[in-house]
Amino acid sequence: MITVPLLDLGPQNRALEAQFEAAFRDVLRSNQFIMGPRLEAFEKDCAAFLGVKHALGVSSGTDALLLALMALDIGEGDEVLIPSFTFFATAGSVARLGAVPVWVDVDPHHFNIDLADAARKVSPRTRVIMPVHLFGQSCDLVALQAFASAHRLRILEDAAQSMGARWQGRSTMSVGDLGATSFFPSKNLGGMGDSGLVTTSDDALADRARILRVHGMQPKYYHREIGANFRMDPLQAALLHLKLPHLPEYNCARAGNANFYHAALKGKPGIAENRPGVEAAAKILLPVDFSGQGIWNQFTLRVTGGRRDALKAFLTARKIGCEIYYPIPLHRQECFASAGYRGGDSVPVSELLSAEVLSIPIFPELAPDQRQWVADSLADFAAGKTE
Ligand SMILES: Cc1ncc(COP(=O)(O)O)c(C=O)c1O
Numbered sequence: 001m002i003t004v005p006l007l008d009l010g011p012q013n014r015a016l017e018a019q020f021e022a023a024f025r026d027v028l029r030s031n032q033f034i035m036g037p038r039l040e041a042f043e044k045d046c047a048a049f050l051g052v053k054h055a056l057g058v059s060s061g062t063d064a065l066l067l068a069l070m071a072l073d074i075g076e077g078d079e080v081l082i083p084s085f086t087f088f089a090t091a092g093s094v095a096r097l098g099a100v101p102v103w104v105d106v107d108p109h110h111f112n113i114d115l116a117d118a119a120r121k122v123s124p125r126t127r128v129i130m131p132v133h134l135f136g137q138s139c140d141l142v143a144l145q146a147f148a149s150a151h152r153l154r155i156l157e158d159a160a161q162s163m164g165a166r167w168q169g170r171s172t173m174s175v176g177d178l179g180a181t182s183f184f185p186s187k188n189l190g191g192m193g194d195s196g197l198v199t200t201s202d203d204a205l206a207d208r209a210r211i212l213r214v215h216g217m218q219p220k221y222y223h224r225e226i227g228a229n230f231r232m233d234p235l236q237a238a239l240l241h242l243k244l245p246h247l248p249e250y251n252c253a254r255a256g257n258a259n260f261y262h263a264a265l266k267g268k269p270g271i272a273e274n275r276p277g278v279e280a281a282a283k284i285l286l287p288v289d290f291s292g293q294g295i296w297n298q299f300t301l302r303v304t305g306g307r308r309d310a311l312k313a314f315l316t317a318r319k320i321g322c323e324i325y326y327p328i329p330l331h332r333q334e335c336f337a338s339a340g341y342r343g344g345d346s347v348p349v350s351e352l353l354s355a356e357v358l359s360i361p362i363f364p365e366l367a368p369d370q371r372q373w374v375a376d377s378l379a380d381f382a383a384g385k386t387e
Contacts, residue, residue, distance in 0.1 A: 004361050004370040006321030007186055011365040012250070016242055020192075023238040032234060042237040043197075045244055050163075050171045052179070052199040054206035056213060057232030061160040061182020064196035065093035065130075067230050068156050068178040071198075071209040072128060074099045079126040081153070083113045084329040084343070085350035086132040090158050091330045094130070095339075102126070103331040103343030105350055109274050110290050111300070112139045114349070115147045121343050128154045133162035133172045135325075135359075136188065136254075136297035137289060141167040141175045156180065160196070163189050164251050166293035173199045178209075183240055188254070188295050189247050191240050195232045253364030254296035255289075257371055261299065261360075262286060264375035270382030274302055283307060283382050298325060299362035301378075308356050314381050315360070320374055322360050329354050 013020070027038065039057050047055040058064045074080065076098040082090050084103040091101040105117040113131045129148055131139045148155045155176035159165070162172045163181045173179025179199040183191035200206050211218045216227030265271045265286060272278040274285035285302040303311045308324075315322045329351055330336055331344030360374055 001319055002369055002373045003319040004321060004366070004374055006323055006359070006361050007363045008365065009185055009190065012190075012363075013192075016246075019242050020239055023242060024235065027235045027238050030234075034234070035231060036234050038234040038241070039232060039237040042241040042244070045241065046197055047199065049244065049247070050179070050199055051174045052171075053201040053203070054199065056198045056206070056209055057237050058196045058198055058213060058230045059232060060194040061180060061184060061187075061196035062089040062093060063228075063230045064160075064180035064182065064198045065089060065156070065158060066096060067209055067212055068180050068198050068200075069093055069097055069099070069128070070212050070227070071178065071200075071205050072154055072156065074127060077125060078128070079123055079342075081113075081118050081121055081126060081129040082330075083132055083134070083350070084331045084347040085111065085326065085353050086134060086158070086330065087160070087326065088330065088333065089160070090130060090132055091333075091336065095336070099127075100125075101330070101336070101341055103329075103341065103347050103350075105347040106134075106353065108302075108349045108352065109276060109288065110137055111135060111287075111353065112137065115140075115143055117346070118147065119151070120346075122151050122153075123342075126151065126153060128156055130156045130158055131176075132158040132160075133165055135287070135300050136162050136165055136295040137287075138162060138165045138167040138172045138291045138294065140291075141170055141172070145175060154178075160184070161187065161297040162295060163187065163197075164247050165291070165295045167291050169293075173197075174201070177202060178205060183236070188250055188297055189240065189243055191236050193233075193236055195236045195240070250364045251295040254362050255294075257362050257364075257366050258287075258289065258296045258299055260371050261375055261378075264372070265378060268379045268382060270384075271378065284311070284378055296362050298359040300325065300357050300359045302353070302356040303358055304356060306355075308358055311381055312358055314387070315358075315374075315377060317387060318373070318377050320361065320377055322358050324357060325359050326357075327354055
């Protein structure tokens with residue numbers, strides 16, 4: 001039996017090992033371990049890659065969100081529209097500032113924020129909409145901008161899973177007032193530890209975020225406001241900088257794997273694409289890249305008819321890695337449910353997806369026999385095999 005991990009970081013990092021070692025030696029000998037030219041060089045190339053004026057390396061994707069919200073002056077009593085179906089950090093960063101996450105439902109086909117539902121949840125206290133480009137697929141950036149300007153809201157894009165994804169040619173992280181991404185090792189541009197990035201093309205927001213990144217300090221040892229230590233290490237920046245030019249090729253390899261799954265499973269009984277109108281007919285629904293420019297951070301199936309956990313057990317028995325992103329929508333997390341935030345009673349799609357989703361291997365270095373084994377196993381399960 002072939003083993004297929006959900007993610008194997010080894011091959012990608014081994015290919016650049018000699019360069020990583022040289023970069024480590026360079027940083028070591030420089031004795032500059034905080035900020036400095038290596039970080040600035042990485043930031044400059046990230047900004048160029050994304051088509052934004054400013055990019056700031058920070059300590060994590062979570063801190064990128066927190067810092068961006070602080071730069072927007074979000075605090076006590078402000079409301080922020082966020083999808084209920086996402087990773088915890090999206091909401092955690094809002095709540096940590098004393099602001100209120102307002103739960104918005106998502107679309108069952110592309111899994112991203114449902115703007116019609118967002119419109120129902122806007123109130124006089126709403127300040128920001130925080131769309132998440134989930135699993136590597138961009139939201140409709142045109143509709144997003146129109147929505148934000150109609151309701152006079154700021155946009156903070158949570159692009160933790162979507163660095164390099166585009167919508168009609170425009171990069172995620174380049175359309176919002178601010179963007180945030182993560183270099184957590186499982187992301188398409190994955191570091192060797194925690195770090196993240198804040199982007200903006202607004203000079204004033206960039207200046208503010210730069211100051212807040214270092215304890216609100218300017219000039220040295222003078223603090224007009226309270227920031228924190230949100231810095232990215234230059235060592236991390238140097239390592240990520242070596243991987244950045246390879247990001248398009250990593251993203252392309254992921255798309256190749258997604259195309260393979262679609263081609264291999266096309267027309268198989270019980271399997272269909274996750275498009276409007278097909279749910280009733282199929283047991284396994286394959287994710288669709290509606291933008292045509294997604295980066296496939298995850299390949300996330302919907303498994304209908306209450307069979308998701310059975311498929312997870314079936315794949316696990318066949319030594320195929322898989323994971324549920326995410327098993328509980330955020331409005332049901334204990335810390336938020338007890339706070340009674342608004343919107344949680346009307347996000348049925350988030351509830352449904354939490355019960356149906358299952359992500360399977362899609363990492364760039366997936367071998368041909370590995371992805372064939374995954375596809376064969378999905379076809380077997382959909383055809384009714386039990387082992
Ligand atoms: C959607 C989303 N937002 C925020 C984050 C937070 O990023 P980090 O883990 O780098 O703090 C993640 C990372 O997992 C994420 O997937």
